Amino acid sequence: MAQIDIRAVRKSYGQTEVVHGVDLHIQDGEFVVILGPSGCGKSTLLRMIAGLENITDGEIAIDGTVVNELEPRHRGCAMVFQNYALYPHMTVAGNIGYALKVEGLPKADRDARVLEVARSLELEPFLDRKPGQLSGGQRQRVAMGRAMIREPKVFLFDEPLSILDAKLRVAMRLEIRRLHQRLDATSVFVTHDQIEAMTLADRLVVMNQGNIDQVGTPTEIYDVPASAYVAGFIGAPPMNLLAGEIAQDGGHVVLADGQTAPLPAGWRRAEPGQKVQFGVRPEALSFVPVAGAVALTMVLDFQEELGMGRLFHGRMGAEELIVHATEKTAPVPFGETVQVYLMPETVHLFDAQTGHRLGAEAPIPVAAQ
Amino acid sequence: MTEATDPRLQSALTQAPAAKPRKRRRREGLVETTPLLDWTTHVILIIGLLLLLLPIYIAFTAASQSLPEVMAVPSQLTPSSHLWENLETAWTERDFGQKFINSLILAAGVVTGKILIAAITAFGIVFFNYKLRMTIFWLVFITLMLPLEVRIVPTYAVAANALSPFQQIADWIGLSWLLQNVAGIELDLQMNLLNSYTGLILPLVATATGTFLYRQFFLTIPDELFEAAKMDGAGSLRFLWQILMPLSVTNIAALATIMFVYSWNQYLWPLLIITDDAYGVVAVELGRLVPNQNTTGGEVPRWNVAMAGTLIVMIPPVIVVIVMQRWFVRGLINTDK
Numbered sequence: 001m002a003q004i005d006i007r008a009v010r011k012s013y014g015q016t017e018v019v020h021g022v023d024l025h026i027q028d029g030e031f032v033v034i035l036g037p038s039g040c041g042k043s044t045l046l047r048m049i050a051g052l053e054n055i056t057d058g059e060i061a062i063d064g065t066v067v068n069e070l071e072p073r074h075r076g077c078a079m080v081f082q083n084y085a086l087y088p089h090m091t092v093a094g095n096i097g098y099a100l101k102v103e104g105l106p107k108a109d110r111d112a113r114v115l116e117v118a119r120s121l122e123l124e125p126f127l128d129r130k131p132g133q134l135s136g137g138q139r140q141r142v143a144m145g146r147a148m149i150r151e152p153k154v155f156l157f158d159e160p161l162s163i164l165d166a167k168l169r170v171a172m173r174l175e176i177r178r179l180h181q182r183l184d185a186t187s188v189f190v191t192h193d194q195i196e197a198m199t200l201a202d203r204l205v206v207m208n209q210g211n212i213d214q215v216g217t218p219t220e221i222y223d224v225p226a227s228a229y230v231a232g233f234i235g236a237p238p239m240n241l242l243a244g245e246i247a248q249d250g251g252h253v254v255l256a257d258g259q260t261a262p263l264p265a266g267w268r269r270a271e272p273g274q275k276v277q278f279g280v281r282p283e284a285l286s287f288v289p290v291a292g293a294v295a296l297t298m299v300l301d302f303q304e305e306l307g308m309g310r311l312f313h314g315r316m317g318a319e320e321l322i323v324h325a326t327e328k329t330a331p332v333p334f335g336e337t338v339q340v341y342l343m344p345e346t347v348h349l350f351d352a353q354t355g356h357r358l359g360a361e362a363p364i365p366v367a368a369q
Numbered sequence: 370m371t372e373a374t375d376p377r378l379q380s381a382l383t384q385a386p387a388a389k390p391r392k393r394r395r396r397e398g399l400v401e402t403t404p405l406l407d408w409t410t411h412v413i414l415i416i417g418l419l420l421l422l423l424p425i426y427i428a429f430t431a432a433s434q435s436l437p438e439v440m441a442v443p444s445q446l447t448p449s450s451h452l453w454e455n456l457e458t459a460w461t462e463r464d465f466g467q468k469f470i471n472s473l474i475l476a477a478g479v480v481t482g483k484i485l486i487a488a489i490t491a492f493g494i495v496f497f498n499y500k501l502r503m504t505i506f507w508l509v510f511i512t513l514m515l516p517l518e519v520r521i522v523p524t525y526a527v528a529a530n531a532l533s534p535f536q537q538i539a540d541w542i543g544l545s546w547l548l549q550n551v552a553g554i555e556l557d558l559q560m561n562l563l564n565s566y567t568g569l570i571l572p573l574v575a576t577a578t579g580t581f582l583y584r585q586f587f588l589t590i591p592d593e594l595f596e597a598a599k600m601d602g603a604g605s606l607r608f609l610w611q612i613l614m615p616l617s618v619t620n621i622a623a624l625a626t627i628m629f630v631y632s633w634n635q636y637l638w639p640l641l642i643i644t645d646d647a648y649g650v651v652a653v654e655l656g657r658l659v660p661n662q663n664t665t666g667g668e669v670p671r672w673n674v675a676m677a678g679t680l681i682v683m684i685p686p687v688i689v690v691i692v693m694q695r696w697f698v699r700g701l702i703n704t705d706k
Contacts, residue, residue, distance in 0.1 A: 050596075050600065051599075052596050052599065052600075071599075072596075072599045072600050072602075073599065073600070073601075073602035073603075077600065078600060079596075079597070079600045081593045081596070081597060082593070083591065083593055085591065085593035085594050085596065085597035086597075087594065087597075087598075087612055088616065089612075089615045089616050098598075098601050098603075099600075099601040099602055102601055102602040102603045102607065103602060146597075146601070150601075150602075
């Protein structure tokens with residue numbers, strides 16, 4: 001177990017810089033998920049920790065030791081790859097035990113350790129099989145066993161669930177979480193799937209184009225997104241972001257189609273006339289009026305049934321708006337103009353140019369309404 | 370709705386469903402039997418097979434005939450009873466025992482040398498990133514287009530003194546001059562490879578066929594496998610021996626077969642550099658068995674003995690191909706890659 005310090009790390013391929021100076025401290029035993037779209041530099045960052053990519057600038061320390069110049073095998077990390085990367089010609093036992101074989105451990109000790117790991121992953125019946133004879137989930141478990149057997153200080157996961165089917169992905173997600181609880185090793189998990197990220201993470205790191213946009217617990221990031229980008233990336237469906245401008249009184253936002261929405265009391269960070277992005281989560285919108293709620297009008301286009309609720313897609317002026325309604329309302333005729341309600345406290349405001357959050361205070365969590 | 374009544378669209382609509390079953394029938398044709406096609410292909414294959422077997426059959430019949438039988442006009446195409454004595458004559462007369470050993474040493478040396486060098490070179494080209502990687506690959510690749518026969522004269526010069534290139538370099542950069550004047554030593558590097566197994570083997574190893582084959586195979590190996598091995602603590606060479614080599618068994622088998630037959634059949638190079646009979650190889654010896662103006666000395670050409678020699682020389686490559694073919698098949702069935 002170990003803590004990881006990433007200090008001003010940069011990565012360039014020739015002239016192109018893909019990671020622009022990242023600082024991150026990962027605590028001992030923590031499960032950190034790095035989330036971002038493809039090409040944001042999250043895998044590159046992970047591979048730099050692993051030692052599979054050179055660090056262009058800055059330094060990475062594991063357990064207090066700067067590892068920039070260390071070979072992967074001396075860093076004490078184990079990695080689970082996206083496509084498993086099992087050795088096709090070796091049996092399951094051979095795959096799991098390969099690291100020990102390289103270390104030069106006697107065969108008897110090796111076999112005992114392999115058996116132990118295989119038992120904990122329920123792989124014992126398959127020890128003599130080749131990877132080609134296993135199912136996707138079993139291969140994934142072999143890959144995890146291969147990482148576990150070295151008892152590493154740090155576990156690195158590079159989108160390990162992305163090629164599994166949806167059902168297996170959920171099962172493996174739980175298994176990884178359980179494994180972490182048992183081993184308590186520092187883990188860094190890279191993914192582009194925000195549900196995976198939200199459910200697994202102790203702490204979530206949202207990356208955007210080679211920069212870290214926000215670091216926080218999943219709830220912090222959901223409730224207080226630091227930028228319009230994070231707000232749009234976390235949550236399914238994503239947060240509605242509408243163009244607007246702060247009214248002259250400083251307490252209202254004038255939306256693009258001319259409607260006004262009040263800002264929560266005490267919100268004084270925005271200047272009158274400032275261009276903003278007005279953010280409200282689909283789950284914070286409702287068709288049922290509540291005391292203190294503000295009404296806006298929108299035109300309904302169509303709906304999607306989710307079972308536990310419905311997604312209404314509509315328009316407010318030229319901009320699209322999604323409402324996640326949990327109450328079973330009567331069907332609304334599409335193409336009609338309807339009233340939609342929101343509490344001023346649930347509003348997020350971002351600067352239109354920089355995308356930065358305006359106002360430090362957190363809006364009231366949706367669930368607490 | 371006017372488009373639906375458009376005749377072109379109408380015909381397109383009616384054709385569309387018809388096209389589907391036709392496509393399906395054709396696909397099934399690949400698996401199911403189409404008698405006419407089967408017949409045609411078989412006839413072509415059998416004709417091809419006969420064309421290939423005919424010379425071997427003629428060699429066999431000739432080898433089994435006595436001298437008067439083989440000289441008879443018109444030639445008899447039925448085997449006779451003198452096979453064994455002809456084989457014996459050919460074997461003892463040309464000392465094939467020693468030649469077989471020499472050829473086996475040559476073939477084994479070329480096969481192992483080739484596999485090792487090809488694997489390591491391809492490994493270096495595919496799995497490592499450095500500036501001159503592509504340059505080196507192309508340099509290697511170019512030698513593929515230069516068979517031994519093309520560069521045989523310079524190769525002979527080098528074989529006559531393997532150190533001559535170094536001598537040249539030393540002369541050019543003035544090292545020889547320096548040694549001569551400062552230390553009073555005359556630099557004269559000599560290493561003769563004529564009439565030796567080394568000289569026989571090395572120039573044949575130095576071609577790019579295997580490197581190219583390995584490169585193509587290594588390119589299909591996902592990078593993650595190399596990285597996984599790195600994470601497991603394996604160094605590059607260990608990765609090559611414990612992971613890449615076992616994975617390329619079928620590749621090795623293919624290369625070994627090709628190279629064995631290739632080196633077994635070597636004629637020109639051994640003919641050129643081997644003057645000592647102790648290092649003679651089978652192909653050259655077989656050439657000496659074939660009657661011509663010089664060898665018959667005016668006597669009747671003994672085609673029966675020459676053909677018997679041919680049969681003997683043919684056996685090892687045939688065995689190797691048969692044995693290795695089973696490996697290919699096993700490699701094809703084992704698809705867990």
